[in-house]
Amino acid sequence: MNASRLARDPRVRTLRAALLPVGWLTVFLLVPYVLLLVQSLWRVNEAQVIVREWTLANYVRLFGTPLYPQTLMFSAGIALRVTLLALLLAYPLAYLLAFKVRRYKNLLYMAVIIPLWVSYLVRAYGWKIILGQGGILNGLLVNLGIVDQPLAFLLYSKWAVIIALTHIYTPFTLMPIYAALESIPRSLKEASHDLYAGRMRTFLYVVLPLSLPGVLAGCTFAFVLSMGDFIAPQLLGGNDSALMVSNVVVSLFGVAYNWPLGAAVSVVMLTLVLLLLSLANRLERRFSYQGEEVRAPAPPLPRLAGEGRA
Amino acid sequence: MTARLRPDWLTGALWVAGGAVFLFIYLPLLVVVLYSVHDSHIIAWPLRLYTFDWYVVLFHDRGMIDAVVASAKLAVLAVVIALAVGVPGAFLLDRYDFPGKTLYRRFVLLPLILPGIITGVSLLTFFSFIGLSLSSGFPAVPGWPVVLGHGTALTSVVVTQVFARLQQMDRFQEEASMDLYANPWRTFWYVTLPNIRTALLGAGLLVFTLSLDEIAVTFFLIGRQNTVPLQIWGMLRRGITPEVNAISTLIFFASVIIIVIWARLMRDREEAKP
Numbered sequence: 001m002n003a004s005r006l007a008r009d010p011r012v013r014t015l016r017a018a019l020l021p022v023g024w025l026t027v028f029l030l031v032p033y034v035l036l037l038v039q040s041l042w043r044v045n046e047a048q049v050i051v052r053e054w055t056l057a058n059y060v061r062l063f064g065t066p067l068y069p070q071t072l073m074f075s076a077g078i079a080l081r082v083t084l085l086a087l088l089l090a091y092p093l094a095y096l097l098a099f100k101v102r103r104y105k106n107l108l109y110m111a112v113i114i115p116l117w118v119s120y121l122v123r124a125y126g127w128k129i130i131l132g133q134g135g136i137l138n139g140l141l142v143n144l145g146i147v148d149q150p151l152a153f154l155l156y157s158k159w160a161v162i163i164a165l166t167h168i169y170t171p172f173t174l175m176p177i178y179a180a181l182e183s184i185p186r187s188l189k190e191a192s193h194d195l196y197a198g199r200m201r202t203f204l205y206v207v208l209p210l211s212l213p214g215v216l217a218g219c220t221f222a223f224v225l226s227m228g229d230f231i232a233p234q235l236l237g238g239n240d241s242a243l244m245v246s247n248v249v250v251s252l253f254g255v256a257y258n259w260p261l262g263a264a265v266s267v268v269m270l271t272l273v274l275l276l277l278s279l280a281n282r283l284e285r286r287f288s289y290q291g292e293e294v295r296a297p298a299p300p301l302p303r304l305a306g307e308g309r310a
Numbered sequence: 311m312t313a314r315l316r317p318d319w320l321t322g323a324l325w326v327a328g329g330a331v332f333l334f335i336y337l338p339l340l341v342v343v344l345y346s347v348h349d350s351h352i353i354a355w356p357l358r359l360y361t362f363d364w365y366v367v368l369f370h371d372r373g374m375i376d377a378v379v380a381s382a383k384l385a386v387l388a389v390v391i392a393l394a395v396g397v398p399g400a401f402l403l404d405r406y407d408f409p410g411k412t413l414y415r416r417f418v419l420l421p422l423i424l425p426g427i428i429t430g431v432s433l434l435t436f437f438s439f440i441g442l443s444l445s446s447g448f449p450a451v452p453g454w455p456v457v458l459g460h461g462t463a464l465t466s467v468v469v470t471q472v473f474a475r476l477q478q479m480d481r482f483q484e485e486a487s488m489d490l491y492a493n494p495w496r497t498f499w500y501v502t503l504p505n506i507r508t509a510l511l512g513a514g515l516l517v518f519t520l521s522l523d524e525i526a527v528t529f530f531l532i533g534r535q536n537t538v539p540l541q542i543w544g545m546l547r548r549g550i551t552p553e554v555n556a557i558s559t560l561i562f563f564a565s566v567i568i569i570v571i572w573a574r575l576m577r578d579r580e581e582a583k584p
Contacts, residue, residue, distance in 0.1 A: 014406045021399030021469075022414060028462040029421065029429075032436035036428075039435050089331045096328035100321065110573055115335055117516070118565035120523055121539050122558040125546060126338020129345055129353055136341065139355025170335060199320065221423070228425015231525055235546060246427050253431055253530065259438075266431050273424060 036270075040263035048257050058264035068248070068265060072272075075245040078162060079227035083173075085166040086222045087215065090174035094214075095207075098181035099189075109178065116171040124232040127164040131155040131236070156238025164236050165226040172225065173218035180214025181207070212287040220280040224273050245269060339562060346555035353552060364556040374557060377541035380452040384460060384537060385521040387451060391461025392517045393510065396468025403469070404476040419470070421463035426526025433459045434530040445533030453533035460521045460528070467520065468513040475509035512575040519568045522561065 006012055040058055045051050062068045097109055115123060130136045131154040138150035154160060184207060192202040230250050233241035241247050245265065252262030345353055347360035368374060402408075403415055421429050437444065437455040447454040483505070487497040525539040532540055538561065545554050 014408050017398065017402050017406050018408060021395055021402050024395045025399075025414075025418065025462070025465065028433075028436075028458060030417070032429075032432035033420075035435045035439055036432040039439075089334065092324055092327040093331040096324050100324065110569075112332065112335060114566060114569050115339065117519055117569055118523055119339070119558060119562045121525060121542055122342050122562055123338050125542075125554065125558065126342045128546075129341050130338060132353075134352065134354030136355050136357075143355075167334060167338065170331070224423065225425055228427050228526075230427055231529075231543070246425065249427055249431060250529075253434065259435065262431065263435065266428055270424070270428050273428070277423065 033270075036263050037267055039260055040267045042260045044258050044260055050259060058261045061261065062264050062268065068245075071243055071245040071248050072268070074243045075227050078158060078165070078244065079223045081162050082165040082169060082226040083219050083222045085162070086170045086173040087219055089166070089170045090177055090218060091215070094174050094177040094181055098178055098184075113171045113175060116175075120168065121231065123168055124164050124235050127160060127167065127236060128155065131160050131163070155236060156240075158237060158240040158243075160236040160238075161233045161241065161244075164232045165229060168229075168232065169222040169226055173222045176214040176217035176221070177211060178214070180211045180217075184210045209287070213284040216280050216284050216287065220277060224276060228269065228273070342555050343559045343562070345552060346559040348552060348555070351552055353555075364552040365560075367553050368556045368560075371553065373536075374538070374541055374553075377536045377538045380535045381522055381538040384452050384457060385518045387457045388460035388464055388521040389514045389517045391458070392464045392468045393514055395461070396465040396513070397472055397510065399465065399469040400472035400476055403473050418466045420466075422466045426463075426524070427530075429463055430459075430527040430530035433462075433527065437531070443533070444531060445535075448534055452535045452537060453531065456528055456531040456533070456537075459531045460524060463524075463527055464517045464520055467517050471513040471516065472506060472509050475506050479505050508575045512572045515568050515572045515575075519565050519572075522565065 039050075041054050041056070042050055042052050043055050043057055093112065097105065097112070101108055128135075132138070133150045133152055133155065135150075135155070137154060138147075141147045142150060188206055188210070189202055192206045197205065228246050230244070230246035233244050233247060234250075237244070242251075246269075249262050249265050249269070252258050252265065256262075344357055344359075346364055347362065349358040349361040349363075399418060403411070433455065437458075442455055444453050444455050447457070451457050479502075483501050484497055487501045488494075492500065523539060524537075525543065528537055528540060529543075536544065538557065542554055542557060545551055
């Protein structure tokens with residue numbers, strides 16, 4: 001086979017096209033994720049040097065010490081509350097944007113999701129000004145005579161973290177819900193009305209079921225991202241933040257200097273997240289009336305954040 | 311029918327709820343912007359307007375200026391890497407079939423879907439394993455690990471944006487070009503590229519903004535030189551200073567401007583469609 005025929009071979013062409021995009025992500029993403037797993041099977045010695053010997057000791061310690069499962073549960077609890085609150089806030093706004101707003105619809109939608117992409121830190125920090133002891137909320141409460149003394153518990157508690165995370169991930173939750181609501185044919189709503197269903201019935205039996213894939217996608221993002229968040233908790237959580245699993249990881253990779261144990265905690269977290277994502281994916285497909293995935297329009301996320309979504 | 315269009319308490323309640331949520335989303339941002347011109351170094355109620363002293367302090371803060379320069383360099387390099395890897399990735403997904411394609415598509419999205427902390431510690435482990443120092447490349451770049459980390463993690467943004475555009479593209483134009491004896495390079499340059507140009511630009515802008523704001527991955531990979539979010543982070547841990555409000559306000563408006571340009575680029579395309 002000569003060179004030019006080789007170049008026309010579809011398999012060779014595919015291989016050539018795949019080389020950079022697949023190769024790069026393999027080296028800088030797949031290998032790092034795998035290395036994390038590998039490192040979780042190593043250990044540190046007394047001098048805090050990483051020893052490359054295979055051991056399950058980290059996992060034994062992780063599941064044997066009440067602290068680690070507790071932090072996981074605590075984080076999951078916070079993430080769950082954030083998810084429910086974000087859903088409660090995002091759904092009405094998404095519904096309003098999808099069905100009620102006529103003028104400036106795109107502008108309003110952009111206005112809702114722009115904060116998603118900018119100034120994560122600013123938004124977390126804004127809450128510090130609002131909730132702090134000399135903050136706006138306390139100032140208002142004292143001025144109005146509702147309380148005599150500024151309330152100290154507003155800031156540096158898990159409630160501050162929950163409020164801030166809810167605020168940060170509400171636009172995230174909104175995106176896929178809005179996408180799902182937008183894709184519902186208007187004729188379905190009209191048909192329901194023509195068949196003498198009231199607005200409540202139409203919502204419960206037509207709109208809500210059809211928006212479930214979007215709700216699921218939004219909730220998954222909110223849960224996963226708020227569970228792994230460590231910035232807002234450190235900024236606003238006070239002592240409660242130390243109880244969050246992501247901060248345990250930060251500390252193990254930092255001051256506590258036990259990377260293998262930190263890697264093991266991360267792997268457990270990663271496993272939970274991936275399980276949740278695939279479960280949500282399955283459910284979404286079941287609920288989806290066209291059998292296709294309803295996803296948020298491209299980023300989000302990112303993850304960042306965005307969510308990661310496309 | 312007319313009865314249904316008339317404002318009523320249910321729709322009214324919906325508007326009130328939606329407005330409240332909207333307010334909730336913008337409240338902290340508004341507060342930060344207002345307190346950036348607050349005339350006292352104690353950030354407390356009541357608000358005292360106004361002074362631009364905090365902006366003056368900001369422009370004389372050597373550490374912050376270094377951080378701005380580092381962040382800008384980092385974001386530009388992240389855009390370059392993300393485009394260089396992401397565009398071929400989008401073409402691969404659009405035009406080729408291969409075993410593991412679905413897997414690849416899902417894998418690309420992982421850095422966006424996973425909490426940043428997991429990608430952060432994985433990359434930290436990786437760079438430590440291959441022995442690349444977090445400060446390597448400094449002062450030319452803020453550090454190669456953080457550059458590679460941003461570029462790689464944000465590749466997913468480019469892949470999704472460019473892939474979406476390629477899917478809408480009219481492939482007959484390319485075939486016509488090839489029929490007229492243009493070679494693949496000429497076809498790409500004169501036919502394909504003009505079609506996806508705004509998507510490339512838009513994706514680049516989005517990556518730039520996301521890189522400026524990224525903190526979870528940066529936190530683990532940063533070497534000696536802080537980026538702006540980490541510099542702010544450091545200041546916040548030492549105690550609140552109104553200078554933080556000033557820099558936050560500037561970053562917020564800069565990011566919003568970039569995002570608005572991005573949105574326009576996307577919309578122009580929509581309108582150009584037949």
